[in-house]
Amino acid sequence: MRVTDHAPHRRDVRRWQRRLADEREEAEVYRSLADRRTGEEREILLGLAEAEERHAAHWKNLLGDRIGPERRGDLRMRLLVLLARRFGSVFVLALAQRAESRSVYDIDADATRAMAADERIHAEVVRGLAARGRARVSGSFRAAVFGANDGLVSNLALVLGVTGGGVTTSAVLLTGLAGLLSGALSMGAGEYISVRSQRELLAASRPDRAARAVVPHLDVDANELALVYRARGMSAEEAKRRADAMLRSGGTEPRTAESEEDGHEVVGSGVHAALSSFCFFASGAAIPVLPFLFGLHGSAAVVVAVVLVGCALMLTGATAGVLSGAAPLSRAMRQLAIGLGAAAATYLLGLAFGAAVG
Template sequence: MSGSEEITRRRRKRLADECAEARVYRDLAARRSSADEREILLGLAEAEERHAAHWQALLGDEAGPAPRGDVRLRLLALLARNFGSVFVLALAQRAERRASRDAADDVDTTPAMVADERVHEEVVRGLAARGREQTSGTFRAAVFGANDGLVSNLALVIGVSGGGVAASTVLLTGLAGLLAGALSMGAGEYISVRSQRELLEASAPDPASRRIVPDLDIEANELALVYRARGMSTEDAQRQAEAVLRGAEARPDPTPDPRHEVVGTGVGAALSSFAFFASGAAVPVLPFLVGLEGLPALVTAMVLVGLGLLLTGATVGILSGGPPLRRGLRQLGIGAGAAALTYLLGLLVGGTIG
């Protein structure tokens, strides 16, 4: 391939990628319920279309028919059309990071376009952060539930097997571990989230106290002490108190504490934790349910749980903006270590009892 053909090929790829990114943002915008988020996403789409026009102008008559973008961007566009969730925004954030690097390395990209791509990554990061905050409580419970179910029940099944018991006993133990663990996880998550929300409510300012502000003595009052108690310096607390007194009549009621959205609800976290723990804990029991015994059953259980841990870790990686493979391997390593240790303990205990 000649140098000019390579330049044309590269420019066509860049044109295709910009068009694909614009489609992703327009499809995401069509599925957002917030007018503010729709406006932001449409603004990103228009920016990507400006970039596409730059490559179209460079190619001129060599642009040819509308090219297809990178396969990852086409998949992202498909997800955006059908889901439009925080999961898609997290993937879009990774795509913008790649686009930012590619733009910086391309000699035909203008400095303004490079700067645009950096800004786009931050915009998508902000939108994804909104979604992460809204789902973080339930998502945390789901991930912990699935991971705990996979690891703890595999460790339980392997540990009991290491003790040399019959396959029927292993199956009964695994099912009991599934039910007991799911109930325990659900109850624990409910209590944990409810307690956290109650602590936040106890620490939040009482909205009713704002109604007495207009009646305070402007020259002598303790309002500044309130702000000092919240950690402000003496000077800052005094300025804040004076500002509140000056605008007491016009100040709106306080908005709900956003930390409650991050924590989630007790019922949602409990149901999520119960369901995902049960799903994860069922995996190591499946080989025994279908009639496998001994080493074949254990190997099958370990392979299935390993795949589950990889999937769980990769999902966390995608939603957190990290590398999915590295997160998946980390989950797999931790789970394998716990299972191996439990199996060794089972061998030790079984040998001692025997």
């Protein structure tokens, strides 16, 4: 930390006041999230809040009698506090993770090295908490994002393709609605089958609990229990140790973080994923049809459809970026480029087909 014998510059005082306000806002974020949770997650979030309050005390001590009236943190932190109070979801944790990763304490001469290290560790703690939430919503979220994106791109491509072919507005509208319904049903059915199949594969790989009942009857001098553990990927020594422990306990084995039952992937409900996929595909596919549904036609309808779909593609891309801990803008632009590129290719094919037929 920088130490001076003279009064700090006004610029430094303002910076300290901003740091103090931001730390107070961060502490409020974690306390608001803790209010919506119980058990271990609540304790972890309260621990993070206490750490942020400790950092706030550092800036408060630097300011001394120059602390001034209580200030608000920057706009992003204030928005995060509002979201934490209202929702407390994995989305808020993902935003908090990004906020922690943007810490400037590494380059702030008035922040201690311990504070900079704390912020790095806080980012990892929040990453761990967010990972728990991502695991809980992974199946439904994947279906929702893929469903909405597929609906937007496929139906925009379909609508632009037939528009380029020179068909009437009523034919475009009928084609778009048919594409919406058929695509939503196909997505929902495919997602249900996919998730159900994945769950069945995982169930087939899960150890049979009934097999433990025969453990007391095994020949302790020549048993194959160690082979079971070796087949699961353990070394010969570790497998023998686990087998001996199982024999001594008479077939009971404590559940641990490394037990096979705890390690299987969380894939979610097949019905829930199918419904999410159906609804989000339908909502995405409806957007390029809206201009034609409200009476627009020709170039005006095409332009409005492209603009609406472009905004929706950027929104889904940014949302996926935030939840995955990535930069939302780059994910939004990637989603926009891919979606509009596919639609443009279909439109050009429609123009070529229409010219050839004509």
